[in-house]
Amino acid sequence: MDTNVLMMSLLFGSIGMGLFMYGKKDMRIAYLAAGVALMVFPYFITNMMAMTVVGVLLTAAPFLLP
Numbered sequence: 001m002d003t004n005v006l007m008m009s010l011l012f013g014s015i016g017m018g019l020f021m022y023g024k025k026d027m028r029i030a031y032l033a034a035g036v037a038l039m040v041f042p043y044f045i046t047n048m049m050a051m052t053v054v055g056v057l058l059t060a061a062p063f064l065l066p
Contacts, residue, residue: 005051009042012055016040019062030062 016038023031038058045051 001046002048005042005046005048008048008051008055012038012042012051012059015055015059019059023062028062030065034058034062 016035018035019031019038020035023029023033023035038055041054041058042051045054
């Protein structure tokens with residue numbers, strides 16, 4: 001495993017934990033689902049570019065969707 005991939009998975013996992021906790025507290029399903037997805041997807045994607053693209057899209061999804 002590459003160090004850069006490990007750092008990106010830590011970053012997106014941390015953002016996912018924050019979104020999950022916010023979604024759980026405010027009962028917002030979009031934030032809750034995005035948080036869970038951000039915490040889980042680094043286990044399945046090991047390519048750095050693909051991880052960055054998916055992570056940015058999942059991070060922005062709850063803010064862009066109504």
